[in-house]
Amino acid sequence: xxxxLADNLLxxxxxxxxxxxxxxxEMHALRxxxxxxxxxxxxxxxxxxxxGKSTCxxxxxxxxxxxxxxYLFDGVSVGGLSRDQRAMLRRHxxxxxxxxxxxxxxxxxxxxxxxxxIYRGVPAHERREKAxxxxxxxxxxxxETHTPGELSGGQQQRVAxxxxxxxxxxxxxxxxxxxxxxxxxxREVMELLTVFNQxxxxxxxxxxxxxxxxxxxxxxxxxxxxxxx
Numbered sequence: 001x002x003x004x005l006a007d008n009l010l011x012x013x014x015x016x017x018x019x020x021x022x023x024x025x026e027m028h029a030l031r032x033x034x035x036x037x038x039x040x041x042x043x044x045x046x047x048x049x050x051x052g053k054s055t056c057x058x059x060x061x062x063x064x065x066x067x068x069x070x071y072l073f074d075g076v077s078v079g080g081l082s083r084d085q086r087a088m089l090r091r092h093x094x095x096x097x098x099x100x101x102x103x104x105x106x107x108x109x110x111x112x113x114x115x116x117x118i119y120r121g122v123p124a125h126e127r128r129e130k131a132x133x134x135x136x137x138x139x140x141x142x143x144e145t146h147t148p149g150e151l152s153g154g155q156q157q158r159v160a161x162x163x164x165x166x167x168x169x170x171x172x173x174x175x176x177x178x179x180x181x182x183x184x185x186x187r188e189v190m191e192l193l194t195v196f197n198q199x200x201x202x203x204x205x206x207x208x209x210x211x212x213x214x215x216x217x218x219x220x221x222x223x224x225x226x227x228x229x
Contacts, residue, residue: 009075010170010203011037011060016069018055018226029055031226032069037219039170042197042204044214047223053207054175056223060205061094061173062086074170091119095164095202099176101156103148103163109135110144113163120167134162138192154185161192165202172196174206178213190216 018030030052037043047053058064059071062078071078073089081089095116103112113131122130135144138158148156157177164172174193178186194216196202208214222229 008039009036010039010041010073011035011205012070012072013056013059013066014070014072016056016059016066016071018052018059018064019067028226030059030066033226033228034069035221035228037203037205039203040197040201042194042216042218043206044217044220045205045207045223046209046211046214046220047229051223052226053221053223057173057175057205057207060171061096062090091116092167093170095167095169095172097157097160097164097172097174097177099179101148101153101160101180103156103159105148108145108147109140109151109159109162112148112159113166116163116167130166131162134166135159137165138162152185153181154188157181157185157189158192161189161196165196165200168200169202171203171205174204176207176209178208178210186210186213 013033013035016030016033017028020027020029033052033056045053045056055064059066065079078086078089110128110131113134114127117127117130132144135141138161140155140158140162143151143155148159151159172193178189181189190213193204197204206217214220
């Protein structure tokens with residue numbers, strides 16, 4: 001990994017492998033992958049389809065578990081956590097941004113952004129204030145009552161980013177966040193992520209196929225055939 005920070009390690013994978021299926025149907029998605037990402041880094045995860053990068057991201061997001069090896073988050077072995085504890089880690093420390101936005105279509109921008117706070121049991125008045133602040137931070141002040149169908153693709157992704165940052169996560173996991181956007185909107189999204197990384201110190205791990213988007217990152221991780229190339 002090039003240009004990684006030498007400060008506090010936040011994410012570590014140690015000899016992680018992931019195998020799906022058995023016998024002749026066995027498929028090795030990851031093979032002895034080791035990587036480290038420091039707190040405050042902005043890492044781009046790259047590689048062709050089927051290279052293992054999405055499986056890696058699912059493990060980092062506690063959406064999947066390794067077949068072997070260890071995943072440490074802020075020094076804690078994630079493999080030693082219960083299912084409920086992993087859910088708490090996702091809820092309190094991780095934010096997710098998806099290529100397809102994953103917004104609720106009949107729900108306003110404000111209500112979409114409030115969702116993670118509802119899961120955390122935040123009172124309604126506090127939820128509203130935090131969600132409004134998050135929408136302002138992504139340049140959508142005044143758009144809080146609009147539903148996704150009333151927003152452009154770039155605006156929908158901004159709502160999704162606001163939803164991801166409203167809990168003030170330690171890490172943002174972004175899976176092809178510009179994949180459905182034109183080049184101008186893509187740059188806007190990447191500039192937003194850069195601001196959150198530099199000004200708020202949020203660690204960002206982003207899957208992308210696009211070299212010009214990866215150029216915004218501080219470090220790059222290349223996958224090929226289930227290994228880091």
